[in-house]
Amino acid sequence: MPFVKTYWIFFCIAIHVTSSQTVEDKVTYNGSQVWQVELQGAEDMAYIQKLHDNKDISIWTLTPTRADFLVPDRLKLKVHRRLVAKHLNHTVLILDVQRRIDLNTQQVVPALWTENALRDGHRLSWKKFPTLDIIEEYYNFLAEDYSSLCRVQTIGYTAENRTIKMINITDGNPKNKIILITGGSHAREWVSVTSALYILNNIVTKFDTQSSYIKNKNWLIIPVLNPDGYVYTHTVDRLWRKNRRNFKRCKGVDINRNFDSDWGIVGIKESDECKITYSGPYAFSERETKALRHLVGSSVRKPVAMLDLHSYGNLILFPWSARTQPTEDYNKHVEVAELMRSAIFKSSKENYTYGATYHKIYPATGTFLDWAYSKGVVHSYVIEIKDKGKLGFLIPPKEIEDTGKELFAAARSLAKYVNHHKRQIESKDARKTWF
Structure with missing residues (x-):
């Protein structure tokens, strides 16, 4: 890369950092x-x-x-x-939570342009958690170097006017089945972002060597659904969960409680805007959920499968999240969850368990998982990435690549399954609630 272009990159980064610095004091967790x-x-x-x-x-x-x-x-x-x-x-x-945060985030400061990074055209690596600037740098690299295979699309804008980006990967066949993968809904779950990026990178940069059931899909991947919150975790509060929409007393809505599937169940829905699971003033009140509603709900060709990546817990979850009864596709869900569990174990020897969200963890209203299923995405799953609590949200950078590998193994097994099974339409009573 010529010196002038390199210098211009440094200059633009410096201007961006200066103009976007927050005036808020950094939240610390000393002794917690x-x-x-x-x-x-x-x-x-x-x-x-x-x-x-x-x-x-x-x-x-x-x-x-x-x-x-x-x-x-x-x-x-x-x-x-x-x-x-x-x-x-x-x-x-x-x-000591703050000490653990400091150990993990020492490597999060944007890296300088090394010789390897200049040659690659981006600074994304699997040795550190990337800032949003580095992730968007990687998107630009894909748009330039793999333009025949993928498009970088803006599907919406956030409350702080950041773009929500989706990478659309296809070999051009309009009959390809669609698989949607989302990460970063909850801002503090950094490993969900890197895992989505790892899956994306493997499909795109190694496309020619992939199996046919990978290449004959249209992959829609949104690594950072909540960019405002993600930036906030890097700059102010590492453990922030919600988006950054402003209300009278507090900020933020839990994006994964804002869909209109069983949104208003009394006793489960969180109505306090200061709580970390605040469901929002009404269903689809948030720009992030509206973007997904437009992407999935208004599409003529809906995805046949969806993976919503979260952390943590070593869990594979499927609908329902707010209903006690099983879905009509329960047997299919169990079959696919077992395939993904087995694929993950073969990849990393990590043990995952699976089940319906309501019974496996806790009732939750307004989830993307349930809403996608109710819209006809039969194979809708959440993967709660490792670990089982030892480090929780503060999984170290050294785990990024191995975690990405096991999630890619799960995505491969899902793609292989739907390659041979037709999507089925939701039954008339599938949206009935249990109460």
Whole structure:
């Protein structure tokens, strides 16, 4: 790359960083810890939820058998006493959350242009978590070097006027079945972003050597569905979850609670705008969910399958999230989930379990998973990426590549399955609720 072009890149990056710096103080978690508690049933779950509602803890994951949660330094003694009073013992998973964040984010500062990066045309690597600037740099590389295979499309704009980008990969055959992959819905789940990027990179840069069931698909991949929140986790609060829409008291809506599938169930829907699972003022109130509604809901040819990547928990989930009864496609879901579980294990020896969201973890309203299924995307799945709580959202950079490999193995097995099975239309009563 000529010197002038290189210099111009440095200059543009410097201008962008200067103009986009936040005035907010960086959130720190000095002395905060992550605890794990084994649960015995609904009563224990309700108590952990009560501690969360009282702002004594921040839940990281909650299932019928286990809870992982962050305890602020100033509340550790108080929470310990409350757990003891309920005969609940805890294990410390992360001794100092801020120290773990610092260890992981030392490598997140945008890398300088090395000789290898200049030759490649981008600075994305599997050795560090990328900033949004580096991800968009990679998109531009794909648009230039693989223009015959993929297009970089803008499917929407955020509250802070960032673009939501989708990579459309196809060999040009209009009859190809469509598979949609999304990552980064929850801002703090960085490994969901890198895993989507890893799948994208493998399909595009190694397209000629891929199996036919990979090449004969139209892949739609959205690595960062929530770019505002993702940037915020890099600049202000590493553990931010929601988007960055402004309300009177607080900011942000949980994108994965804002779809109109069972959105308004009393007792499950979160109506407090300051809570991390806030469902929004109404279904499809958010620009991110509207973008997906337009992409999936208005398409003449809908995806045959969808993978929504999240972290963490080593789980493969399928509908329903807010209904107790199984879907009419339950047997297919189990069959595909088992194939993906087996593919992941062969790739990395990681053990994943699977099941319907409602029964496997907890009830959730307004999820993308349920909405996509209700719109005819029969093979709709969420993968909660590793680990099982040891590091939670703070999985280290050294795990990026291996995690990407196991998720690509899952995507391959899904593509192979749908290659030989016709998509089926939802039954008339598939959207009926249980209450």
